[in-house]
Amino acid sequence: EIVLTQSPGTVSLSPGERATLSCRASQSISSTYLAWYQQKPGQAPRLLIYGASSRATGIPDRFSVSGSGTDFTLTISRLEPEDFAVYYCQQYGSSPPTFGQGTKVEIK
Amino acid sequence: QVQLQESGPGLVKPSGTLSLTCEVSGGSISSANWWSWVRQPPGKGLEWIGEINYSGSTNYNPSLKSRVTISVDKSKNQFSLKVTSVTAADTAVYYCARGGLLALSDYWGQGTLVTVSS
Numbered sequence: 001e002i003v004l005t006q007s008p009g010t011v012s013l014s015p016g017e018r019a020t021l022s023c024r025a026s027q028s029i030s031s032t033y034l035a036w037y038q039q040k041p042g043q044a045p046r047l048l049i050y051g052a053s054s055r056a057t058g059i060p061d062r063f064s065v066s067g068s069g070t071d072f073t074l075t076i077s078r079l080e081p082e083d084f085a086v087y088y089c090q091q092y093g094s095s096p097p098t099f100g101q102g103t104k105v106e107i108k
Numbered sequence: 109q110v111q112l113q114e115s116g117p118g119l120v121k122p123s124g125t126l127s128l129t130c131e132v133s134g135g136s137i138s139s140a141n142w143w144s145w146v147r148q149p150p151g152k153g154l155e156w157i158g159e160i161n162y163s164g165s166t167n168y169n170p171s172l173k174s175r176v177t178i179s180v181d182k183s184k185n186q187f188s189l190k191v192t193s194v195t196a197a198d199t200a201v202y203y204c205a206r207g208g209l210l211a212l213s214d215y216w217g218q219g220t221l222v223t224v225s226s
Contacts, residue, residue, distance in 0.1 A: 001170075001221040025189055033210065035212060035213070042219055043218075044203055044217065044219050045154065045203075046212050046216075047212070047213070050212050050214075056214065076115065087156060090154075090213070092207070092208065092209055092210060092211070092212065092213070093209075093210060095167060095169075095209050096156050096167075096168075096169040096170065096209070097144075097156045097208065097209055097213075098156065099153055099154040100153070100156070101153045102153050105189070
């Protein structure tokens with residue numbers, strides 16, 4: 001199976017700062033089948049971005065993704081208070097679909 | 109707007125069978141290709157369990173395949189999960205979602221905590 005490794009495990013930032021989250025795959029994956037989710041305590045994962053750069057409904061444009069092959073990055077350009085959460089990347093192009101272990105974005 | 113809702117016992121005894129149902133509303137289960145189960149142990153990450161389509165075809169995570177069965181009931185617009193021979197390691201929040209392998213998981217249920225304990 002494809003292993004996704006996210007880094008850092010935890011990042012401490014202040015509102016207004018830029019967050020850069022990494023997702024590295026154990027083998028090359030198509031960006032078509034890469035998704036990013038946000039999860040807050042006690043809630044289900046919420047789809048943020050999928051495919052090369054498509055934002056889900058209602059997701060603001062401060063969220064963007066880049067990368068290809070084995071290295072992908074989720075960028076939050078200016079953190080808002082509601083953005084502090086855990087973020088997961090997922091590949092769903094190879095069986096079984098797998099998730100990264102998550103990056104927690106916490107308030108500094 | 110598609111909505112999913114998990115239901116089932118919150119406590120299962122070791123060596124028993126975990127059974128959950130996901131009711132789909134706001135759309136027909138036959139309208140989308142695949143429907144999945146994903147679980148999350150307390151404080152840990154997400155694990156894909158398996159998927160089913162409206163015709164009953166399934167795909168399972170090899171790590172759980174020997175213990176998992178996913179079924180669909182189109183007449184009730186729902187699909188179900190069974191995990192046999194459970195241990196404490198199966199304690200998790202279980203989510204159902206629309207999507208799976210090659211299909212984006214865009215709608216998720218709120219999740220239900222299942223604890224394996226005597």
